[in-house]
Amino acid sequence: MLVSFVVPCYNEEESLPIFYKEACHVSDILRKEYQAEAEFIFIDDGSSDGTVKELRKLRKKDDRVRFISFSRNFGKEAGLYAGLKNAEGDYVATLDADLQDPPSLMPEMLRFLTENKEYDCVATRRETRKGEPLVRSLFAKLFYKIINKLSGTEIMDGARDFRFMTRKFVDAILDLTEYNRFSKGIFSWVGFKTHWISYKNIERVAGKTKWNFWSLFRYSIEGIAGFSTVPLAFASFLGVFCCDAAFIGIIIVVLRALLFGDPVAGWPSMISIILLIGGLQLFCIGIVGEYLAKTYTEVKHRPIYIIKETDEDNLE
Template structure:
């Protein structure tokens, strides 16, 4: 087994630092379980690769005792750091805040519910140490076992649609559980856009990525914060953020409808010249008008979605506002969308 010491020069004496970035939203039940497992993994990293670990928890405006749990963990373990938002800004903001706060040589992003097994991190680190041309080890689920069938169906359809529409590949079943080099993290942070879709951003920045597949794991405690509607909005965010095909599609529909209308006018004129102009047929006319009106509203909605993204970007509002940290100012500077 190759350790970090093998890569150190004679002048390098500072131990390698690995940061665990963990977004949290109402995870008071999961935090003690995650912390115990993370500490076990940190000990393995110290023994195998002579690496030190620190844990950066981002409390995304939780309504339970998550923040209290984080204060207690920080009080007993100096490796634990936390950022607490002033309100719920979403997981994407939590990931960005954690990455921005992480100063390690390597950074791991994972959930607090143990659906992302920390036990894989030593394997991830070992791979990057042995393969210097790679800058990221990412994970994906082999199956969606335990997930509602309807949700699984729409998830698969989303990945098919976005990969056909976008030039950025989004791997089916990809998790936010990643282990990244400093270079990769800095590249992700250089994209400070307000409307974030991390799965797309991770792919867009490039760099060679090694994929690890594992079986779907149920939450260790607590309830999932994702429902069908929130996942649907998240998928729209991804499509609008990494593809302009819907705009082209709306233009195509507009041209197609104009063509059909032009042909319809010719048919009406020819029929009137040959057979007269009967009054009958208004129900079909109303149906066609409703169809065309619906298509117009649909296309306007697509344009409006992209316009709304532009509107939120140009306001340059911060991705998040910090209410409380563990006191290390060098880590937790306010974020501005610049």
């Protein structure tokens, strides 16, 4: 049995030695309990620090280590896809290098999959968001509520990208070659039975988070636009509602003028209405534009990532 550890990395020079030590400890447990060998696939997402140098060092002392370095930063989604595409294991685990995804859970995850053949994935979620900024936690919870209301694909609140998957599950994911990727949605969309494990939030062992509020906001928009067309229907509904409201308003103004001689209100109210309608129009155009932008990037058929270096290049 071969187990692949897929680890996307971006500026994780400080975390890699700590992660590697923990991963080796877990792989020893897997070997003893399941006679399973391991391979470590690190995906360097165009890091600007010494991440690649650290990966070269690990490769020199351990031939189980493989790595792919991108020509620039393509994003974590591209890193996950590249890792899954190059993983050769019968079982594949995806996890972060900062140890916020505890490798110590992996023996339990593999045990569940081997004992319950009807399941093809063991996924993890955080019980709490302790340690996160309050605003970020609130918006994260709001995002999961919104996307589960709008999308037919259910996404678990607090879901992590830390998963243990069978070969069948991984192959199904790789069949989806879309450029605009939202892995949490893709994992759910492909189906298969998934068992969930909860754990408390764990802080990074080293370095700083690469996610800020704006990047998380953009990521949430990607998720909603990628797995729901409800916003387009909402834009249409809003347009019909505004037209109906305007028609009713015209009738009221005309009747008041004819029956009561009431003069039409002045320019302040008119300007307010114009600004409101104009804002709604721009909002709806923005929704349509988001979907059009996705279509535009998809039809260009650009590669999801470009490789600059791999462990096979033997570069010093």
